[in-house]
Amino acid sequence: MIRLENISFTYKNKIALDNVNVHIKEGESIAIIGPNGSGKSTFLKLLNAIIFSSHGKYIFDKIEINEETLKDTKCLKLFHKKVGFVFQNSDAQLFCSTVFEEIAFGLLQMGLPEEEINKRVSDCLNLLNIDKLKEEHPYNLSGGEKKRVAIASVLAMNPEVITLDEPMNGIDPKGKRFLRELLIGLNKSGKTIICATHDFEYIEGVFNRAIVFSDEHKIIRDDEYEKIIKDEEFLRKYNII
Ligand SMILES: Nc1ncnc2c1ncn2[C@@H]1O[C@H](COP(=O)(O)OP(=O)(O)OP(=O)(O)O)[C@@H](O)[C@H]1O
Ligand SMILES: [Mg+2]
Numbered sequence: 001m002i003r004l005e006n007i008s009f010t011y012k013n014k015i016a017l018d019n020v021n022v023h024i025k026e027g028e029s030i031a032i033i034g035p036n037g038s039g040k041s042t043f044l045k046l047l048n049a050i051i052f053s054s055h056g057k058y059i060f061d062k063i064e065i066n067e068e069t070l071k072d073t074k075c076l077k078l079f080h081k082k083v084g085f086v087f088q089n090s091d092a093q094l095f096c097s098t099v100f101e102e103i104a105f106g107l108l109q110m111g112l113p114e115e116e117i118n119k120r121v122s123d124c125l126n127l128l129n130i131d132k133l134k135e136e137h138p139y140n141l142s143g144g145e146k147k148r149v150a151i152a153s154v155l156a157m158n159p160e161v162i163t164l165d166e167p168m169n170g171i172d173p174k175g176k177r178f179l180r181e182l183l184i185g186l187n188k189s190g191k192t193i194i195c196a197t198h199d200f201e202y203i204e205g206v207f208n209r210a211i212v213f214s215d216e217h218k219i220i221r222d223d224e225y226e227k228i229i230k231d232e233e234f235l236r237k238y239n240i241i
Contacts, residue, residue: 001026001192002047002161007056009042016042017053018217024194026160029187029206031225032196034213035239040196041088043213044163047194048085081110084159088166088196090146093153094138099130102138103153110157124152129178143170151182161192168199176202200229200241214238 002024009017017039024030032040045051046058049065058065060079070076087093096102103124107117125131128148133141138149147167154162164183168176176199183206187193197203207225214220220238221228228234235241 001061003057003059004046005057005059007046007053007058009039009046009051009053011042015217017046020056020219022211022219022222024192026192027187027190029183029193029208030195031203031207031210032194032213033198033210033228033240035215038213038215039217040213041165044085044165044194044196047161047163048083049079050085077110080106081157082159083161083163084154084157086147086150086154086162086164086167088169090143090150091139093150094146097137098134099125099136099138099141099149100134102149103156106153106157120156120158124156127155127182128152144172144175147171148175151179155186159191161194162186164193164195166196166198168197168202173202180204180206212238212240 002022004020004022007017007020008015020043032043034040042051046053049070052067061082063069063075065079070079094102096105100121103121104117107120112120125134128151130145130148130152133145133149138146141149147170151167167179171179180202183193183195187206193206195207210221210223210225210228211219212221212228221234232241
């Protein structure tokens with residue numbers, strides 16, 4: 001489904017990803033692990049075509065994703081319908097004046113009928129347990145509430161691939177347990193999950209694979225999640241625990 005071949009990315013003159021090769025199959029659930037600044041967020045931004053690589057190829061569903069191919073609005077819309085992104089910083093994601101509008105925004109862009117939009121928004125408000133916030137301004141919500149709204153706005157689009165950048169950040173223990181169950185449920189229903197995380201306590205049973213980035217912005221390990229998480233020596237050596 002997703003193939004990255006020899007992908008590198010540089011911000012001005014700062015390397016953030018160095019020759020990354022990854023193949024992701026439909027239905028996988030993958031943790032993206034690594035120390036601060038190793039390139040996890042950059043990797044997710046690249047998967048979401050928010051940034052484009054300076055070297056290498058990104059192929060999604062047999063189509064090469066780059067600035068050129070996404071100039072075709074049909075291709076762009078299809079891509080954004082299939083891949084959803086929950087940002088590390090919710091404030092970068094929320095811009096509408098009510099929670100309801102925020103969750104409906106992408107659906108309006110998709111041109112769905114009003115009835116369908118109302119149903120999807122109401123389902124997502126219920127699923128994330130934020131129904132009572134629907135008339136609130138997202139700006140005035142707490143960090144954890146904003147995160148729920150951001151997740152709801154992505155799920156409303158019903159993407160095939162859900163990418164999340166440290167979704168557990170700033171979430172209380174109950175919220176983390178809820179999010180864990182949600183991710184497991186989404187994966188069981190066939191969604192591909194790709195999630196950057198530092199939080200290993202609450203994610204047991206969520207992932208079947210982990211991709212580990214090093215301080216050198218390279219993938220140093222790509223293996224079963226359980227194998228990596230049990231390898232304390234490795235995790236300590238690479239500043240992961
Ligand atoms: N907009 C930017 N401009 C310049 N450099 C950037 C920018 N964003 C990230 N970087 C640099 O790119 C590298 C990778 O950053 P990235 O945000 O991908 O790391 P990360 O693994 O997500 O870290 P964290 O665990 O702190 O979220 C870092 O060296 C960072 O300083
Ligand atoms: Mg990050």
